[in-house]
Structures are given as C-alpha cells and as structure tokens.
Amino acid sequence: MPIPSSTHNQTKHWRALDAAHHIHPFSDTAALNKEGVRVITRADGVYLWDSEGNKILDGMSGLWCVQIGYGNKELAEAGYEALKTLPYYNHFFKTSNPYTIELATKLASVLPSGHERVLFANSGSEANDSALKLIRYYWNLKGRPEKKIHLSRDYAYHGVTMAAASLSGLTPMHPQFDLPLAGFEKVPGPYWFGAQAAGYGDIAPDEFGELIAKKLEEKILQLGPGRVASFSAEPVQGAGGLIFPPRSYWPLVEKICAKYDVLLHLDEVITGFGRLGEWFGAQAYNLSPDIMTMAKGLSSGYQPISAISLGARMGEAIANANEELVHGYTYSGHPVASAVALKNLEIIEREGLVKRTGSEIGPLFQRRMRETFADHPLVGEVRGRGLLCAVELVPDRPKRSFFPEPGNVGTHCRNYCFDGGLIMRAIRDTMVCAPPLTISESEIEELIAKAKDAIDRTAKDFGRM
Secondary structure, eight states: OOOOOOOHHHHHHHHHHHHHHOOOTTSOHHHHHHHOOOOEEEEEBTEEEETTOOEEEETTHHHHTOTTOBOOHHHHHHHHHHHHHOSOOOSOTTOOOHHHHHHHHHHHHHSOTTOOEEEEESSHHHHHHHHHHHHHHHHHHTTOTTOOEEEEETTOOOOSSHHHHHHOOOGGGSGGGTOSOTTEEEEOOOOGGGTTTTTOOSOOHHHHHHHHHHHHHHHHHHHOGGGEEEEEEOSSBOTTTOBOOOTTHHHHHHHHHHHTTOEEEEEOTTTTTTTTSSSSHHHHTTOOOSEEEEOGGGTTTSSOOEEEEEOHHHHHHHHTSOSOOOOOOTTTTOHHHHHHHHHHHHHHHHTTHHHHHHHTHHHHHHHHHHHHHTTOTTEEEEEEETTEEEEEEOSOTTTTOOOSSTTHHHHHHHHHHHHTTEEOEEETTEEEEOOOTTOOHHHHHHHHHHHHHHHHHHHHHTTOO
C-alpha cells in the first residue's frame, strides 16, 4: 500500500503500531516502545528523512552496506524488470536463471585468485553459517572428520544464527541463547589501542601484531592441529569496534594457518565491495583465503543477498565430490536480488568507486578526520582506511585507558549525533562511520562538522573540554 504523507499524528500512529506488533533486533523492546521509534520514510544519496521531516546524513550506509547511495534509479529499474520477467524461481531441480549465472560469473572476475565457485544465501549470518558447514564437509571429504573446531577472535562479529553467533566474539550475544555451541574457540583480536588496558604494556603496533598472531598458534597447538578445522576472521573487525590489525598481523596469521593445515575463512560482509579501497579486504591485505563470505555491499542493501566463494582447493573438492550437496535455501540466488546485485556491481565498476575510495575520497576522509580530532581532549585515536573510520573516546590519551562504564560516553555522543542530523554508531565508546562510497567532498565536511559538534558537546558534558 502507499505510504501516507508524514505528519506528527501519523508518526504517533506508526509508533503505536510498531510498539504493538514489531520486535526490533538488538533492542530493549520495552524501553524502545516507551521512547518511540524514529520512522524513516525516504532516502536519497547519503541522506535520510524521517516522518517528522528531519534530514539526516547517514554516516553508516545503513548497516555498512549502501555502497552506491540511496535512490539509485538503475537498481530500482533492474529489480522491476526482473520482477516482471522472472519474479521467482529456485536453483533446486537442476535449474538456474540468467541473473544468478551472470552474477556468479561477475563475482569470479573480481574475487581473489582461485575463487571461481560461488554459493548464494540471503544474509551475512546465513553466509557464515553456510561457510562453517562447507568447511566441515570439506574435511569430511578429505577423510579428516576429526577436524571440527572453529577458531575466531574476541570482538569478532559473524552473525546471529546459532553457529554464526557462536563464532562471534561479542560475548553479550551468548547468554540469552545458551551459546556458544561446542566446537567454537576464541583467540585474542589485534586491538592495539586496547593493549595497555589488556595488560600487554606499552607495546609497539607491529610487535603487538606478531604477539597476537602467535596466540593463534598457541591455541592451535593447545587444541591439537588435527582437530582444528578453520580460523574465521574479518579483515578489519567491524561491529567489534573497527579494529584495524597492525601490519605484522595478517602475514603471520596466514603462515600459521598454512603450517597447521587450518582453513582460512575471511568474513568480508563489511569489507567487501570497495569499502577499503580494494574490491575485498583479501586484496587490501594481500591474503589468499580458502573460503570467503560476503553480503551488504553486494547489492548496496537494495535486496537481501549474500554469497560464499570457494578457493581452489575447497572448490575442487566440493564441486567434484560426486554426491549431492544437501544444502541450500529457498531464496538462494533469488533472480530479483541477483539482478539488482549484478547491476550494483556494474555501477561500482563503471563509476570507478573502488579506485575512488582507495585513492581519492577515502584518503581525503581519513586525512580530514585525523586533522579534526588530532588534539581533541576526548579522542585517544582516529583509525581507518578507505571509507571506514573510528574515533576512540577515552579519558586519558597517553595511557590509552577506557572509561569505567564502557558504552556510557559513546551512547551519549551517539545521541548528540542523532539530534544533530548525523548517524554514527557507538561501539562501546568508539564512534564509527562508514558513509556511502558516493559521498562528495562537501558531504564529508558536513559529516565531520556534525561529528565534531557531537564529540565537543560530549566532552563538555563529561568535563573534558
């Protein structure tokens, strides 16, 4: 049905209906219903508008996903044409469709070398859940059924299915659901800024990167290399606080995985499709993963779709198993989602958005963020790459210490951002942003000005100005 015109009374009506019938993700439902939701009614470029007429700069690309900005007519038309032509069919019963075939082919052309085979799902959570199943299947095919332990990191986020949540290292996700499941183990994440607070002392970044990588080797040896199936990791840890690894970290991790025959699974749900200035984080960090998962930027969020790509050894083993692969979803490679994703990749390539993020708008964004907050009394570190950036709010920059109640200062700052017409995300006391790859220079200046105002006001409230 058409969306009614927005008025204050209409907002109240929508809020009442939402409170009565809609349970929100990652929300205290009772508290949210008492406060009332913000109703977003339209979007264009990097901006959103709510039902009260407020204009908001979306510094988070939705949930890290709207690479080409809102309101792109080509994506709408691609979806409309697919809806008219083939609104649905599945990939069971020895069938396929042109949109999904072309999308898989296009992905193979931009993925890291060796990733020639792709499976589709509908979300990052589903993709990561599927990846774990495929990893287990691979070792079964290789006659190594004892390799069943999946390693991942503290501060990792891999999704919300039973398996993906177990893989995640954000421990507040676990108690409500009696997680993690058996067979999931954690190692420390390469969070250099938090090294002093974690008891590692005043250690240099590269030394810390090697030390944390060696923690992975220690865990593999503790569990027994013959029992460890995989190591799952985001190239840059996103929902855990935008943790960028020291340069020394990834080369050593890759060597350790190869040494003990542990499959390397890269979760590219956030870092994929140009966010770091390369098509994928694997290319940004010169990695050769055995399996990759991707979602979000695949369709710029215009349709729900995700994918799992297999490196050479996994792809050959699974494609030539000579038995039925008993896995798949009703909507795997949905024709409409595939058509939209295919057009999205065409636009990213045609407009040169990956190169622009890596060599033009990304470096400008990083430079301006660092200049703006270089001496700010509430800011301990600005870190980022491409169009990912984090501003760490701290009580004492030299000591790299944290506030005693993590999240209190960050939430305070986030509320000022929202009130000032900017969406930034607070992860503990780290303010993070990931604007669309299409953001202009003037919009970057607007984003930074709004962020500075919010951080200034927060600093004043906490006696830091």
